[in-house]
Amino acid sequence: MISRRQFIKYLSYSFIVTKLNPVLADNKKIIKYNIIAKKSKFSFYKNFYANLLLYNNVNPGPQLNANVGDVLKIEFTNNLDEPTSIHWHGIKNINKMDGVPYLTQDPIQPGETFSYEFPVNHSGTYWYHAHFESWQQVARGLYGPLIIKDKIDDNFDDDIVILADDWRLNKNYQIDKKSFGSLRDWSHAGRIGNWFTINGEKSPEYKISKNGLTRLRFINASNARVLKFRSSLNSNKIIAVDGIIVKPFKEETFTVGPGQRIDMLIDTVNISKVDYFEISNKNPLKAFSLKVKKANTKNREFTKINFSPNYNLPKLNKAKTINIHMQGGAMGNLTKAKIDGVEKDFRALAMEDKKLWAFNKEIGNYEKLLSSVKKNDVVILNVWNDTRWSHSMHLHGHHFFVNSKEFTNYNNYLLRDTYLIQPNEKSKLIFLADNPGKWLFHCHMLEHAASGMVNYIKVT
Numbered sequence: 001m002i003s004r005r006q007f008i009k010y011l012s013y014s015f016i017v018t019k020l021n022p023v024l025a026d027n028k029k030i031i032k033y034n035i036i037a038k039k040s041k042f043s044f045y046k047n048f049y050a051n052l053l054l055y056n057n058v059n060p061g062p063q064l065n066a067n068v069g070d071v072l073k074i075e076f077t078n079n080l081d082e083p084t085s086i087h088w089h090g091i092k093n094i095n096k097m098d099g100v101p102y103l104t105q106d107p108i109q110p111g112e113t114f115s116y117e118f119p120v121n122h123s124g125t126y127w128y129h130a131h132f133e134s135w136q137q138v139a140r141g142l143y144g145p146l147i148i149k150d151k152i153d154d155n156f157d158d159d160i161v162i163l164a165d166d167w168r169l170n171k172n173y174q175i176d177k178k179s180f181g182s183l184r185d186w187s188h189a190g191r192i193g194n195w196f197t198i199n200g201e202k203s204p205e206y207k208i209s210k211n212g213l214t215r216l217r218f219i220n221a222s223n224a225r226v227l228k229f230r231s232s233l234n235s236n237k238i239i240a241v242d243g244i245i246v247k248p249f250k251e252e253t254f255t256v257g258p259g260q261r262i263d264m265l266i267d268t269v270n271i272s273k274v275d276y277f278e279i280s281n282k283n284p285l286k287a288f289s290l291k292v293k294k295a296n297t298k299n300r301e302f303t304k305i306n307f308s309p310n311y312n313l314p315k316l317n318k319a320k321t322i323n324i325h326m327q328g329g330a331m332g333n334l335t336k337a338k339i340d341g342v343e344k345d346f347r348a349l350a351m352e353d354k355k356l357w358a359f360n361k362e363i364g365n366y367e368k369l370l371s372s373v374k375k376n377d378v379v380i381l382n383v384w385n386d387t388r389w390s391h392s393m394h395l396h397g398h399h400f401f402v403n404s405k406e407f408t409n410y411n412n413y414l415l416r417d418t419y420l421i422q423p424n425e426k427s428k429l430i431f432l433a434d435n436p437g438k439w440l441f442h443c444h445m446l447e448h449a450a451s452g453m454v455n456y457i458k459v460t
């Protein structure tokens, strides 16, 4: 017999689900997690304890796992002294669960609990992070990996998340809080750090299986640093970008912009050790290493795995084009822009409003509409990066096709949720707007988003 409480719980659950998403069948498996955000101590170095903001007291936040088709139910409690919210980066979410304060939910106040509940209908490497003043909350540690598995994952012996972050610490190994909000950072490349970690550690080592296949899931959780990796292998086999399986291709080095993910596959036959280096700086840093140790009995074969992506570029003949002229920042050509309907010159915007970036000569924010489209419209975001800086452009609620110029050995469309666009580059981000709601489009260099490089697109 089920108790009255369980029954009520069941009722309220099915009520929420039918209200949010009628296609959700009753037989979905519900994966539950509890997450608490609070002030926590963490040692980056010896016995210096930094004051961070963490989920469940761990850095990075707990790895959330589900299988494709499951429903994730996360009971989130805000035990910080400030409001917050969680965004599930890359998940084609129900709009109400997308975690954008003011746009899709009220900020979650200190002491409040919010229940995030949504189905996960596509597999891959994702992550979750604070979306309230993310320029300071993410910088202080509010993020974690979110991994959705499917049948393809049965082929791998080892599966390791490589969550990278670029922290800015002061000489006491504390978060450098004085520089939060620095106009120089906000108008240049964003908050670039001085302490690099993989899963919270300096140069960790992971054990992997002999004669096996290891899937590495790189996530760049940095506020602003574009990471670049090289390994002691002469090529890196990329099998997924932003969660989506691709036809595998090899790169000697690869970049991961803020918010982006890249999955790599390593065949450990004839390998005993692999070192990975982060080479965005003049001095390469040893990022982490893999040591072949564990015995494996299975003898996997890469060639037997089906990596064929199951998506096609939508037909463009009826596509709706949205032009996005990105301007601003240091050494840029933005002389004036509108803020809340009032035109101001660049200097006044910088000094009075701390706004530095614009789409189509208008300063953006979370509640600024870029354009409305109809459900199932094919949309082309025609983006022109007319600034001196690269930008990691992220669309919520959808993946988009982009003829990516980010790789050397892949010259075709990729399906991404975050695209690193170079200075002066013009790029078309193409998506089928099949997910109704209000979806942010913003730079994932979090200081750029905070100072104007953010709008939303409405799908009705």
Ligand code: C2O
Pocket (backbone or CB within 6 Å): 087, 089, 129, 131, 259, 394, 396, 440, 442, 444
């Ligand atoms: Cu990963 Cu709007 O963010």
Ligand code: CU
Pocket (backbone or CB within 6 Å): 390, 391, 392, 443, 444, 445, 448, 449, 453
């Ligand atoms: Cu940017």
